[in-house]
Structures are given as structure tokens and as C-alpha cells.
Amino acid sequence: MPETGPDRFEEGPARDPVAARLAAEALIVDVEGFEGPLDMLLTLARTQKVDLRRVSVLQLAEQYLAFIEQAKALRIELAADYLVMAAWLAFLKSRLLLPPDPEEDGPSGEELAAHLAFQLERLEAMRAAAARLMGRDQKGRDFFVRGIPEDVTRIRRVEYTATLLDLMQAYARIRTKDEFRPYVFDRDALYTMEEALERMRGLLGYAGEWVDLVTWLPEGWETDPVRRRTATAAHFAASLELAKQGQIEIRQSDTFAPIHIRRKGAR
Amino acid sequence: MTDRERDQEDSLFEAPPMAEQERMVEAILFASAEPLRVADLNARMPHGCDAALALTHLARRYEGRGVRLVRVGESWAFRTAPDLGFLMQKETTELRKLSRAAIETLAIIAYHQPVTRAEIEEIRGVSVSRGTVDQLLELEWIRFGRRRMTPGRPVTYVVTEEFLDHFGLESARDLPGLKELRAAGLLDSRPMPGTSDEDESGEDGQAEMFEDES
Amino acid sequence: MTDRERDQEDSLFEAPPMAEQERMVEAILFASAEPLRVADLNARMPHGCDAALALTHLARRYEGRGVRLVRVGESWAFRTAPDLGFLMQKETTELRKLSRAAIETLAIIAYHQPVTRAEIEEIRGVSVSRGTVDQLLELEWIRFGRRRMTPGRPVTYVVTEEFLDHFGLESARDLPGLKELRAAGLLDSRPMPGTSDEDESGEDGQAEMFEDES
Numbered sequence: 273m274p275e276t277g278p279d280r281f282e283e284g285p286a287r288d289p290v291a292a293r294l295a296a297e298a299l300i301v302d303v304e305g306f307e308g309p310l311d312m313l314l315t316l317a318r319t320q321k322v323d324l325r326r327v328s329v330l331q332l333a334e335q336y337l338a339f340i341e342q343a344k345a346l347r348i349e350l351a352a353d354y355l356v357m358a359a360w361l362a363f364l365k366s367r368l369l370l371p372p373d374p375e376e377d378g379p380s381g382e383e384l385a386a387h388l389a390f391q392l393e394r395l396e397a398m399r400a401a402a403a404r405l406m407g408r409d410q411k412g413r414d415f416f417v418r419g420i421p422e423d424v425t426r427i428r429r430v431e432y433t434a435t436l437l438d439l440m441q442a443y444a445r446i447r448t449k450d451e452f453r454p455y456v457f458d459r460d461a462l463y464t465m466e467e468a469l470e471r472m473r474g475l476l477g478y479a480g481e482w483v484d485l486v487t488w489l490p491e492g493w494e495t496d497p498v499r500r501r502t503a504t505a506a507h508f509a510a511s512l513e514l515a516k517q518g519q520i521e522i523r524q525s526d527t528f529a530p531i532h533i534r535r536k537g538a539r
Numbered sequence: 540m541t542d543r544e545r546d547q548e549d550s551l552f553e554a555p556p557m558a559e560q561e562r563m564v565e566a567i568l569f570a571s572a573e574p575l576r577v578a579d580l581n582a583r584m585p586h587g588c589d590a591a592l593a594l595t596h597l598a599r600r601y602e603g604r605g606v607r608l609v610r611v612g613e614s615w616a617f618r619t620a621p622d623l624g625f626l627m628q629k630e631t632t633e634l635r636k637l638s639r640a641a642i643e644t645l646a647i648i649a650y651h652q653p654v655t656r657a658e659i660e661e662i663r664g665v666s667v668s669r670g671t672v673d674q675l676l677e678l679e680w681i682r683f684g685r686r687r688m689t690p691g692r693p694v695t696y697v698v699t700e701e702f703l704d705h706f707g708l709e710s711a712r713d714l715p716g717l718k719e720l721r722a723a724g725l726l727d728s729r730p731m732p733g734t735s736d737e738d739e740s741g742e743d744g745q746a747e748m749f750e751d752e753s
Numbered sequence: 754m755t756d757r758e759r760d761q762e763d764s765l766f767e768a769p770p771m772a773e774q775e776r777m778v779e780a781i782l783f784a785s786a787e788p789l790r791v792a793d794l795n796a797r798m799p800h801g802c803d804a805a806l807a808l809t810h811l812a813r814r815y816e817g818r819g820v821r822l823v824r825v826g827e828s829w830a831f832r833t834a835p836d837l838g839f840l841m842q843k844e845t846t847e848l849r850k851l852s853r854a855a856i857e858t859l860a861i862i863a864y865h866q867p868v869t870r871a872e873i874e875e876i877r878g879v880s881v882s883r884g885t886v887d888q889l890l891e892l893e894w895i896r897f898g899r900r901r902m903t904p905g906r907p908v909t910y911v912v913t914e915e916f917l918d919h920f921g922l923e924s925a926r927d928l929p930g931l932k933e934l935r936a937a938g939l940l941d942s943r944p945m946p947g948t949s950d951e952d953e954s955g956e957d958g959q960a961e962m963f964e965d966e967s
Contacts, residue, residue, distance in 0.1 A: 307854060310878020353879070379946030387946055394876060397939045402860035404929040409835035411919045412846035416570035416833040419844065422619060422784035424797075425628050432678055434637040434645070436706045440715060442639070443646035446663055563840055565819030566833040569783075570844045583840055605779030623780040626797055 309357035312336070314392050324393045329385035330368050333361040364388070463493060463503040468510035476519065482532040485511060554587030557596065564593040574614030640671050645680060649702070649711055653684035653695035672696070680705065768801030771810065778807040788828030788918055824923045826914040835921070849892070855885045859894060863916065863928055864940055867898035867909030872942060886910070894919065 306312040316335045317327045340358040343350055367381030379387075409415055471490060485507055486494075493503035511533050514520045524531050554560065563584050568575060580590035594615055598608040601617075609618045619627060637645070644667055647659050659667050675681045680702040684695035698711055708714065768774065777798050782789060794804035808829055812822040820831050833841065851859070858881055861873050873881050889895045898911035912925060922928065934940050 307857075307877065308879030313878075383946040387943065390943055391876075391878070394939045395878065397934055397937070398857060398860050398864065398876060401864055401928070401930055401934065402856045405860050405863065405920060406851075406856055408920045408922075408929070409838070410848065411832070411921070412844075413848055414835045414838035415921060416566075416838075416841050416844045417786040418783060418831060419570045419572040420616065421786040422627055424784070426631060427628050429632045430635050431632050432637045432641075432674070433634050434642050434706075436708070438637070438642050439646050439649065439706060442642040443650055443714075446643055446647065562817075562819035562834065563837060566837040567819075567840055569820045569831065570833050570841055572844070583843070603776075605776035605781075606783040617783060619780045619784055620776065623777060626777055626781050627784060629797065 309336075309354050310391060310395055312339070312354070313357070313388075314395055317392055324389065324396060327389055327392065329388055330365060332388075333365045333368075336361050337365070461496075461498050461502060463490075463499070463506040465506045465509040465513070468503070468506035469513060472507065472510050472514060473519075476514070476535050480535060482523065482534045485531040485533055488533075554589070555585060557589075557593060560584065560588050560590070560593040561596045561600070563588070564590055564597050568597075568608070568615060568617055571616075574611040574616035576614045580615075637674075638671070640665075640668065641674055644671050645675055645698075645702075648675075648681050648696045649698050649714055652697040652711060653687070655687055655693040655695050657693060659696075768803070769799060771803075771807060774798065774802050774804070774807040775810045775814070777802070778804055778811050782811075782822070782829060782831050785830070788825040788830035788914065790828045794829075823921065825918045826924060828914060830918065832921070849888075851888070852885065854879075854882065855888050858885050859889055859912075859916075862889070862895050862910045863912045863925065864931065864934060865942075866911040866925065867901070869901055869907040869909050871907060873910075 306315065313332060313336060316339070317324060317332055319335075320327055320331065322328075337358060340350065340354065364381060364384050368385060372380060411417065472488065475488065486504065488507055489500065489503045493499045508531065511520060511522055511531070515522050515533075519536055520533050521536050522531060522533050555563070564580055567580060567583055577591045577594065580594070581588060584590060594608065601608045605620055605623055606617045607620050609616060643663055644659055647662050648654055651658065651662065656667055656672070672681070675696075678701075679699055681696045682699050684697035686692040687695055702708075703710065769777070778794055781794055781797055791804050791808070794808075795802060798804060808822070815822045815831075818834070819837055820833050823830055823832050854877075857877060858873055861876050862868055865872065865876070870881055870886070886895075892915075893913055894916040895910045896913050898909035900906040901909055916922075917924065931940075
């Protein structure tokens, strides 16, 4: 970033004297080096060379505002949080300088100043703590872990379980394989529309005259009520499909009357 | 401590005291990712150190401890004491359901014992894999019975005491028959039209089988 | 040796003698690069062992040696003595260069835990970049703590056992200067005068955490 600084200014208007440009560069470098406005304030506070607890917040505010002014004069773009801090410090400065307005409530200038001092002290304390932390002996640098750790061999013992119920169910399954079916899906008693469609296409050639759809049911599906129902439904759906395709005609003389079909164009 | 300090002062440009050398060897060997030779140790320790001597001291210190200093070829390393090797294992038990093939095979053996592999296959309608039988043998739920006196003298399988114990049975004959299974709702109680007689006969066959045995 | 044998016979179903337990703890911890909890040790040792007691004996035995038994939070590990670090050039791992922001953020989390991102930002006076937190999470030096019971239920950050291990700390209470900082009120979450005291709970949380531990 510092390298790009001068370039940016060289592109700018040439009226800036060299000295000002150098100052601007220095300032840019400085702003870049700060970790935000609080960090800058802390650096400024250190220049007062007093205990942070006795830092003059008013003086600090003035220093900061002067810095911002200078940056503005040099047309340095400052991040928004620097400007927010400047506005707040300007407000604080006015509070500190003017006699307290009894009409106005809210914290006094002194309270706000004390808080800022606290924040600075806390930030500095954390910096010191961080430095002490990093100064400790560190693993992999000062002390070391076992170089040849021995892996714990995991012995996985698999224990198989089966209950008497499992055993009996298994046996029942085998002994009755032909008839024993889990009653989830009874495929045997289900006639699909695809099956019916397939079947009817094959039979269509014979349907020159009107035929009752019921007589089209396949063998073994006419008596058992469950099978009859599913076969009928499948064939009905299939006949609708065939009618839609223009292959057959359907007629029903009355509600619930038998449904008749015949091949289209048979006559 | 003052002794050591004096020692160190005396030997500002000499080798550290042997106790210190021992510590160094200990730390280096502990942290090293591989066994180290005496020469490696000497190379890493301050000038004038005698790693070989420090090693003998250190080895003595670890005698009878949970870890020991051992020589691996030309090199040295710390190793777990052999008698504590069992601590380096972690046993985990995993419960797993028996596969369908295994439970079916087991059921057939239980209901039809003594039974040959060919018979099991005939009843199940599929071949029985070697692994399935091995697994049941390993679980000690089945064992070999007497050979069948038929051509080829095939081995038979029977269930074990361990099996009875696991399933809480006094004898294999306590296994419920098909009728009881049906009564217990384990079988679809709605027989297919025209097929009801068939499984009845199966049941008979099974009863027969147990009678054969006695 | 005969003594020990007699001991072992006597205690066939009792815990092994303490000297033996000490060897066991030594072997297990020597074999592990990671710190292990007392509960982990007990789980791997024979029934009835008292790993905690064995650890105190063991720690004494390794005092002043080249490797030391150290406590890391709830866990224990062997680590080389820090004064011998100079011998370990080979083992030295390249420590990732942490940015100033990362180091400060880490310190703030360690000293103020559990702490929210907003609180970290308030202390540093700048926003915390995602990368900074990610880096610390990746190093496993910090982890998410409980959510703060304030509006928005923000997540909090706390330091991990790996953090303690890395910096050779027994617990977060052993952070350097923690007492002084707390006495000076510098770990208080002091809200800006005139703002609502939503942050109050944060202060409680932190005090609580350190008290919990003691």
C-alpha cells in the first residue's frame, strides 16, 4: 500500500509542493500502520508520556482532530471509522470545554472522557497480554510432543446377535416361501394399467364388434374380488388410454351399465 | 541446585554435567520422529557431550518403568514396556444383526438337525455360501454332527449348547412348530386359496424330522 | 520381584498396585502425542485403577527431567522441558506467522472468554475480519462457546485445550497477568456511558466461567 501512495498523488494536481507530498506519504504510511482509530489514539496518547490513567483526553482529542484536519487538507481518503471517531471527539471536546447544560441529560463530558481513557488502557493491556502470551514457551518451538506416538490399535470385536424371534421368523419365511409374503406389497393381486394396455393391444384385432369390457378380464382374475377389482380398474384405465389414442371406441348406455368397447374403424 | 550451577560455571566451555546430558538425550529421543544413533545424538548435543554414556545412564533410569529405552539396530528409541502392550489396544464391541442368509441357515439347522449342506440348500432354495456356515461355526452356534451314511458321506450340522443358551432354549425341540408360528402371527394367517394344504404337509415333515431324531 | 508377584496374586481381582498403575499411566501418556483426560486413562487401565493418583506420583518422578508431565486443562501429556528447546531444531515446526490482529484477537478471547465478536471489536476499536477468526479456529486455538442470551443470541468464542497445550498453560486461569488485569477492572465489560447495559450479561458470563473452573 505505501508503494501505491506516491503514484496516486503523482496523478493528482501538480500544485502540491514536494514537501507536502512527502508529508502526505508519511501520513498514509502512518494510517496504514494503525489498526483503526482507537489504535491511533493510543499511539497519540503515548506521546503524552504519562500514565494512561492520567492522559489528557482533551489534548488527545485535539491531537486527533488536528491529524484528521491535516489528512483532509492533503486529500487523504480516510476510512469511515476514522471520521466517525473524529466527529465523536469533536462532540466530546465541546462537552469538556463548555459548562454542562442542565437541560441536557446523558453522560457528562468527564464520564465520556473516562470511558475513552478506559478503552485505551484496556486496549494497551490487551496488547501487553498478547505480547506476554506470545512470549511464552510454545509447543513445536520450545517444547515438543512425543515424536513416535504409538497408535492405539483398535480391536473391533463384532458380536452378532439374533433373537429367537428372528430365528422363528426366518424359518417361517423359508417354510412358507410360496405363500408367505410380507403384506406390504401384494404384487400378485395387482394388475397394472401397463399390463392391461399390453394385453388389450394384443386382443384389439378381435374386437370388431361391441364387447363388454368385463369379458376382457384375463383368466384367473374374474372370480377373486380383490383380483377382479384391480384387473377391472386396470382394463378400464387402459381402454380410456386406447380411446384417447384413437384406437378404440367406448360406450356406456346408462350409469353403472356395462361398458362396451370396439376397435375404431371396425365398421 | 547450587551444585549444578557451580558445575555449569566451571564448565562454561566444557561439556554439560552428565545429569544434564542425560536430560538432553531423554528429551531428544522423546521428541524425535525416528530412532537415533549415538552419532546423531552427539551431533545435536553441545560440544564435548558423550551421548553413549548418557544413554547407559538413561537406560538404567528407565529400567522397570512403563517405557524403556531400547536399541533398534544402531539406533535408540523409547518404547512401551512389552508387558504393558495390552494398554495400547482399545477393544470396542459392535453389535451386529446376523445376516438374513445366516439366520435362515441357522434356523434350518435348528429345525432339521442333523442336516447336510445339500439339504439346507434344498430347503432354502439357494446355495449356502461357505462364509455363512463358517460364521455360524465361529459363533459356536453350530458344529459338525455325524457324517450321513449316504453316498459321499456328507457332513451334517447340528446346533450347539451355546446356541441353546443364546436363544434360551432347553433343547432344539422346544423350537415352536409352524402351527405355533402361525398362531403367534409370525406367518401370514390368510392362506392362499388352494395352497393351504401344502404347508400343512411341510409342518408334518418337520415334525417327522424331529421324531426321526429321537 | 517375588514381592510383586505375591502382590499381583493377592489382588487378582483388585486394582494393580500403585507402582504398576504409575507405569501404566507412563506408558499410555508416552505413547500419545495428544493430551489425555484422566477419564481416558482410567478407561484404558484395568478396573479399579486410580489414574489421577498415579499421575501425581508420576509427575513427581519426572520433575526436573528432560521430559515433563504437564497438565493441559483436564488432560495430561508428556512434553520436553522448555529449557532444552535449543536441541530440537529438527523437530521445530514452522509456527504460522500470525498477524497482529490475530494475536490481539486471540489474547482478547483468552482473557475475556466467553466473548462475542462485537465485544472483541469494541475492545480493539476495529472490525474483526472473518479471516482472523477463521485462522484461529483453524489452528484449533479457539472454538465457539455458548450463545449469549442477549438479543440476537450472538455466538461467543472461548479458547481450547489445544490453545492451553500450545502455550503450556494448565488452565485459562494461568494466563499471565490475569489476576492483575482483573483487579484493575480491565477485563470488565464496561459499556459506554449513556448506552443501554445490554453488555452487562457479558461481564457476568466471563466472571462465571472463571469461577466455574475453580
